């Protein structure tokens with residue numbers, strides 16, 4: 001019997017993502033999960049408003065991380081429903097399982113969603129908050145997820161729109177580059193945070209994978225941080241492009257502090273009376289298995 005906590009990712013080309021989300025960055029995401037769930041409060045609401053898990057439904061949460069959206073979907077699916085969170089990171093799933101506290105309507109599975117042998121025709125709904133942009137072969141992954149759905153089942157997921165329209169990342173990267181120097185530009189569509197920024201590319205993938213009623217919309221939303229600009233800047237330097245830049249350039253703690261200070265001044269314009277609210281644009285994709 002295979003060890004469920006050592007799923008094979010190597011055959012799929014997703015081994016590097018498994019390492020990334022299990023070690024350094026994944027450990028940070030696990031430690032910061034409450035703050036990140038707070039950051040994405042409005043994104044989660046946008047996702048759930050469109051995915052609409054219904055009482056009694058079976059749902060799959062892809063790249064579920066620490067399980068925030070899995071648990072939220074399960075609350076809507078009710079005791080008669082069931083939600084399975086799938087992730088490639090044992091580190092994040094450990095947090096998710098702890099949060100679920102053994103509730104019977106939720107299960108977490110360590111698996112590569114691109115190749116996982118889902119029971120065919122099993123799910124009413126596949127949903128994901130930022131968990132779909134990391135596949136080495138997105139066409140294969142979407143085909144696999146289509147087979148996991150019942151006929152008439154739906155897939156709904158959010159992914160980041162272009163970095164230029166997302167100051168959380170754009171300004172963080174600018175502050176990092178100002179301190180440590182330029183990095184090569186990201187390769188469009190390469191697995192990573194902005195891989196699904198091009199709407200036509202992703203709707204084409206969905207249609208190519210056999211989905212019908214393919215729809216996409218750009219959604220204006222906000223990222224929320226409790227506290228002031230300094231707290232938002234500290235968070236944005238812990239994860240995302242700055243931590244990557246610091247890793248790649250061999251940056252020091254002093255560099256991180258200087259970047260955070262620069263970023264705090266850039267984020268000050270997003271301070272409200274209660275918190276920091278950074279405008280953001282995400283792409284919401286939806287489709288149906290015919």
Ligand SMILES: C[S@@+](CC[C@H](N)C(=O)[O-])C[C@H]1O[C@@H](n2cnc3c(N)ncnc32)[C@H](O)[C@@H]1O
Nearest residue numbers: 021063064065087088089112113129130131134
């Ligand atoms: C940006 S995080 C989002 C996590 C979570 N959905 C959230 O919003 O907090 C991306 C997640 O996708 C997972 N992931 C990446 N590639 C995956 C794959 N091939 N199969 C399953 N999960 C994957 C990562 O481990 C990580 O937890």
